[in-house]
Amino acid sequence: MALVEIENLRKVYPGSVVALADLMLVVEEGEWVAITGPSGSGKSTLLHLLAAMDRPTSGALCVAGLDLGALGPRERARYRRETVGLVFQQYHVIPYLTVLENVMLAQYYHSMPDAVEAQTALEKVGLGYLARRLPSQLSGGELQRVCIARALINHPPLLLADEPTGNLDAANEEIVLDLFDTLHAAGHTLVVVTHDESVAGRAHRRLRLEHGALASDVRQTPAGAARQIPAGASAGG
Amino acid sequence: MFLRLLLGSLIRRKDRALLCLASLTTACALAGAMVHVAADSEAKARHELRAYGANLTLVPRAAPTAGALPAAGLTGAEVAAFRRLAGPRLQASSGARYLVARAGEQPVALGGIDWRAAPRLFPYWRWDSGGWPTQPDECALGTRAAAALRSQVGSRLKLKGPAGNQQFRVAAILRAGDAADGQVFVALEAAQRLAAGNEVTVVLATVHGDARAVEGLAREVEAALPGVRAEPARPLAAAEAALLPRLRGLMLAVCVLVFAIAGLTAASTLAGAVLDRQREMALMKALGAEDGAVARLFAVEAVLLGVVAGLLGAGLGLLGAQALMHGLFGLDATFRPLVVPLSLALGICAAAVAAWLPACRVARLEPSTALRSE
Incomplete structure (x- = not known):
């Protein structure tokens, strides 16, 4: 069943900079999709549009049955807290809240903060013992795992990650990718923007964007063998 | 959680909070001192004329x-x-x-x-x-x-x-x-x-x-x-009659000017502090916070600073007025209770206006714009 349905999606920034040009895409529930491509190809723009952190210029962008382009500010806020979990490359956190409070912040905006549940989420990413620390006392890899715990605390159907390992060393990258494997195995839908071949190689489907358009759409088997789908015909089935 | 955000920001980011507090307190103290001096100046000027x-x-x-x-x-x-x-x-x-x-x-x-x-x-x-x-x-x-x-x-x-x-x-x-x-x-x-x-x-x-x-x-x-x-002594009486209404007008004008300048200075410091935090606001929005909730958090934080600054400013204003009155007339300033609510009102208004407008502006930004600007 399709979770994300994109039709003729276009995003033009001021100054007539075309970030996405009539993109067509379908992402099924439970897929792990890696979006690759050179800088300026529209990867992050697509992710921000999927997260309802920006508005499309034209075209249709439906996630979980919601037309994101037609939503008002309140509905978009509700969509962000209920439907998506976000992981950023720069592991954005509130610097004056503890690690536990940062995770609880997502609960606060979603429904009710629950310290026990937030602590469990931190333990799942191996950071239960750092719950009372401030973000400034954590390494980059630890912070990224905090962001993953925060992104998952409300059990969103769609996890979006923008260069999640871009600032991590090899050991921490491996930890984060193992977490993604676990989430995928648990049925989460993952859309990950990356430059990193090793990250893209762990995904089950690899999209390549060039100049705002889909250049390739490759499904990968767990063994790494690939099956090519012609660009523009990626109707997800 | 609202309290944790509020107190966390104020306590764990003392430097920024203290800068805003100092700016607001200075505004309130200046305004308070001027009100004291203005209110006392007529009586003090008459006293001065007695020195002739x-x-x-x-x-x-x-x-x-x-x-x-x-x-x-x-x-x-x-x-x-x-x-x-x-x-x-x-x-x-x-x-x-x-x-x-x-x-x-x-x-x-x-x-x-x-x-x-x-x-x-x-x-x-x-x-x-x-x-x-x-x-x-x-x-x-x-x-x-x-x-x-x-x-x-x-x-x-x-x-x-x-x-x-x-x-x-x-x-x-x-x-x-x-x-x-x-x-x-x-x-x-x-x-x-x-x-x-x-x-x-x-x-x-x-x-x-x-x-x-x-x-x-x-x-x-x-x-x-x-x-x-x-x-x-007619020259004295004439001087008194000519001087005092002008003095009253001058003090009123100075009061209004000090209120405006001090208020604007404090407001610009606070507005800068809010704009510095647009990444935080964008993150809150990315996590699902509505525009109003984000702006409200920053406005409440500013108002809290405004209340503390108003109270501190009222006290410091009296001390400042005392110093001014001693320097100018060699006399004590008279404490006027009206200055306390006035100072509080200035602190709260300057803080609320200063924080609310930029907070609303930033809150209306798409989160991606604010996060990318970092």
């Missing part, structure tokens, strides 16, 4: 209005009646006896005054040397008189009047900037002995109240004592 000496002079009705000294005198009964009539309105008064005496062969203008009342009647007298005489046989010389008589503090001076003579010790050389610089002053009783009469030439008085009050007392005195002419 007596504001009411009593002379015999037969005396000339200006120029030469009156020949006739005021009796002790008339002086006592005046003091009874003036009652508590009288701040200080002294009869003065003027005559021409001789020091050796040299004629001198001699004035007898009540040394106890003199400091309040002649507060503008300055001492080149020595100070107020305290003994009955001491005298004070104006600078020109001292030069003419070649006298200095400690010199002996024998003065001869129509009824006798007396030796005095020079206790001080004074500088008044008027006719007193050419005169010799002794105790009233000594002058009366030299002149052989208990009458006084004039009564000099300092009366509480504004020009209208002094004029009122003068009319009462003339009605009650037919032989007495009471003359308010």
